[in-house]
Amino acid sequence: MNGPNLSPIERTITKLHAEGLALADIAARVGKKPGTVARIMEMARYRIHSTAAPGRRRSGLSPVERTVLRLRRQGETYGEIGNRLRRSSRRVREIERFASYRLGDVRP
Incomplete structure (x- = not known):
């Protein structure tokens, strides 16, 4: 689930999440607050999905x-x-x- 436009912290958090770590565990490992990690994950998901199909408009809203x-x-x-x-x-x-x-x- 790593997109080409992800920052290093987004890639790290996405990788740890894919490995099944809980939000609090990810936060402790990367030295961020759980709320910050949640926001980084949200932005990473947006970036991954917005670049997944170039030229195609996503239908619907989150x-x-x-x-x-x-x-x-x-x-x-x-x-x-x-x-x-x-x-x-x-x-x-x-x-x-x-x-x-x-x-x-x-x-x-």
Whole structure:
């Protein structure tokens, strides 16, 4: 599951995860906090899947993107969604923006 565009830390974490290590064990081994390791894994997954089929647009949204869009439609604030999903309100805003972009709803 190593993509050509992964950084060394992303490759290391991805390899350890593929070997079956738990998040806390990976974090201890690479000297990072478990939350940091989770975010690095999320970004690595994005990079791996976005480069897996060049020229082909991925259809659909990730579960977190669908959740963020659904909760925003229901009127929840970025902070409320962030608390629910254990992400910062800034990250929730970025997820919403990226999901909208992927759906073709490009906003400045």
